[in-house]
Amino acid sequence: MAFDRPRRILLYWGGEITYEGGTMSYRPMMSKKLFRINQRISFVELVDKIYEFMEVDREQMKLNIVYRHIVSRGVYSDITLTDDDGMEGIFDLFDADPNFCADDQTAELVHPGPYVHDIISPMTPHRARSIFYDLIDDSTLQVKRCDGTFWDHMPIPTRVWHYICLAGFEGVASLGRISVDHALITSLVERWRPETHSFHLPIGEATITLQDVEVLWGLHIDGPPVTGRDTTHSADAWSQLCMELLGFMPARSDIDGGRLKVGCLSAALDRLLPDDVTDDMCRQMARTYLLVLIGGILFSDNSGNKVPLLYLQLLRDLETVGRYSWGSAVLGTLYRSFCNATSPTARTICGPVLLVQLWTWERMPTLRPIRLEPAQEHHGAYGSRWDVGFDLRNAPRHVLSVFRDQLHILRPNEFIWQPFSDELLDMLPHYCTAGRDIWRAVTYLICWEIVECYLPHRIMRQFGLHQPIPDQRLIGNQAALHLTDRRGRANTDWELTHRQ
Structure with a gap:
């Protein structure tokens, strides 16, 4: 299985997960953070990353990690992550669909585009494309x-x-x-x-x-x-x-x-x-x-x-x-x-x-x-x-x-x-x-x-x-x-x- 390109994970914490109408959801006021997975990391490495981004003491807070993925439009399921087997399940989902996304608002929310080149040229240097491919840092203008x-x-x-x-x-x-x-x-x-x-x-x-x-x-x-x-x-x-x-x-x-x-x-x-x-x-x-x-x-x-x-x-x-x-x-x-x-x-x-x-x-x-x-x-x-x-x-x-x-x-x-x-x-x-x-x-x-x-x-x-x-x-x-x-x-x- 070839997981050969970066994936971005949207991390939510501090709110409430709900299960209503056969789908998983969450309260909108949860804190959010985007981070990148560049390779097949282990479960332990993922936990370390999450602690780092949340900036909390692992001695004072125990993590319960749940991964949400789309089943059909508007319907979500979840995978509780406890070990490397759970991580493999996520990677299998990634590999099965190159455009896989955990949200159904668009096929791939973060792609810089363009998809149609009649007006917008993909060759035009643009900040969004360079950030997407890690060619420049994420500094603020x-x-x-x-x-x-x-x-x-x-x-x-x-x-x-x-x-x-x-x-x-x-x-x-x-x-x-x-x-x-x-x-x-x-x-x-x-x-x-x-x-x-x-x-x-x-x-x-x-x-x-x-x-x-x-x-x-x-x-x-x-x-x-x-x-x-x-x-x-x-x-x-x-x-x-x-x-x-x-x-x-x-x-x-x-x-x-x-x-x-x-x-x-x-x-x-x-x-x-x-x-x-x-x-x-x-x-x-x-x-x-x-x-x-x-x-x-x-x-x-x-x-x-x-x-x-x-x-x-x-x-x-x-x-x-x-x-x-x-x-x-x-x-x-x-x-x-x-x-x-x-x-x-x-x-x-x-x-x-x-x-x-x-x-x-x-x-x-x-x-x-x-x-x-x-x-x-x-x-x-x-x-x-x-x-x-x-x-x-x-x-x-x-x-x-x-x-x-x-x-x-x-x-x-x-x-x-x-x-x-x-x-x-x-x-x-x-x-x-x-x-x-x-x-x-x-x-x-x-x-x-x-x-x-x-x-x-x-x-x-x-x-x-x-x-x-x-x-x-x-x-x-x-x-x-x-x-x-x-x-x-x-x-x-x-x-x-x-x-x-």
């Missing part, structure tokens, strides 16, 4: 953001807040400080496919849409794209521009290429407005807040402590900056960040990943923490309802294996396709629903050099519609678009480039 400065300087002065609202950032600026779970984001990256810009889950494809950006963050999704000429400036020129638009001149050491250290922005926000504050001073402070918000949350890079000055030139006229399609720019940046993070060599992820966490909490109850505060009416963007305390005692957090497990066994009734009811949408501010006419538009998302396809026709269930077999619109040039970046493209007019 580090989420890079530098928005702490923004929340440290709340509340925003009233006259300054007026200009932030005028610029169209009222919704996202009202979110509050929300921590990002790096393990949750990593588990979702492993489910992301760059070819379709969607998560491939046991219940089907799902993704973050323009609806989510607008409802959760209140960002404008219609209007001119966030792009233009990528002008290269000297450090002195950037300093002069900061003096004009932000009201202070940073030291040359605070400017790194076209990026500004967030520390000097924090120092600028520390200064109190004088009693005789002028309108220009309020505008300058508003731009400082916006630059931290844009560079720290919406378009953060891998530095973790610098914000791109590229966006400063767009903030010159606060009366017109709100006309830009900031929401589509954020979504395009998010797609690009997740696509890059699927690389087996990726160690970090940046960009608006908080949006993904809020999206997950809205749609997958098994992955979200329990709110301590009761639901209440919200007057801002809907994502602000998660700026609350959580009961984390029974909630999965910061453990990659737990999130992987929850996604592997995700059932249809554990995914909310439409978390935003019509009644809810009618209660939200106008800026959270102003672009609903284009939520389902198949188009491109642009942010400077970034161009990413937006494919809502692949996830029609998120809009309450029947999902037909989707066509392959906009997919053909995805690989070429992903290769486009700003390196070596100084002074490029990206708007003109995209038109060509």
Whole structure:
């Protein structure tokens, strides 16, 4: 009998086994751990592994090991393991069916795919495939953001807040400080496919849409794209521009290429407005807040402590900056960040990943923490309802294996396709629903050099519609678009480039 490939065992403990209706089951709140069997281990070796993973003292706890396997769909039997003969019985089941699985939700829950190669190529390097074949370790991606400065300087002065609202950032600026779970984001990256810009889950494809950006963050999704000429400036020129638009001149050491250290922005926000504050001073402070918000949350890079000055030139006229399609720019940046993070060599992820966490909490109850505060009416963007305390005692957090497990066994009734009811949408501010006419538009998302396809026709269930077999619109040039970046493209007019 040839047991010649790794098998993954899902270990449950700490709950209750039940036998009802002729099948074996268990309480869902049991602790879980995935581990791998690489060879024909003995019963004693298996026991040692289980003690190791449970992190308990074998002198204080005696194990009773029961193996569950599928007899037919929805019907399970059990094998009590006490010696090597029981282990041989399990190996016989493995050998009898190469695709044997202890759960009937799918033939093989952990296989990275793809099974059909008309859209997704098996040759595309992907984090999930490399982990499956032990080519990389199971380390968690580090989420890079530098928005702490923004929340440290709340509340925003009233006259300054007026200009932030005028610029169209009222919704996202009202979110509050929300921590990002790096393990949750990593588990979702492993489910992301760059070819379709969607998560491939046991219940089907799902993704973050323009609806989510607008409802959760209140960002404008219609209007001119966030792009233009990528002008290269000297450090002195950037300093002069900061003096004009932000009201202070940073030291040359605070400017790194076209990026500004967030520390000097924090120092600028520390200064109190004088009693005789002028309108220009309020505008300058508003731009400082916006630059931290844009560079720290919406378009953060891998530095973790610098914000791109590229966006400063767009903030010159606060009366017109709100006309830009900031929401589509954020979504395009998010797609690009997740696509890059699927690389087996990726160690970090940046960009608006908080949006993904809020999206997950809205749609997958098994992955979200329990709110301590009761639901209440919200007057801002809907994502602000998660700026609350959580009961984390029974909630999965910061453990990659737990999130992987929850996604592997995700059932249809554990995914909310439409978390935003019509009644809810009618209660939200106008800026959270102003672009609903284009939520389902198949188009491109642009942010400077970034161009990413937006494919809502692949996830029609998120809009309450029947999902037909989707066509392959906009997919053909995805690989070429992903290769486009700003390196070596100084002074490029990206708007003109995209038109060509």
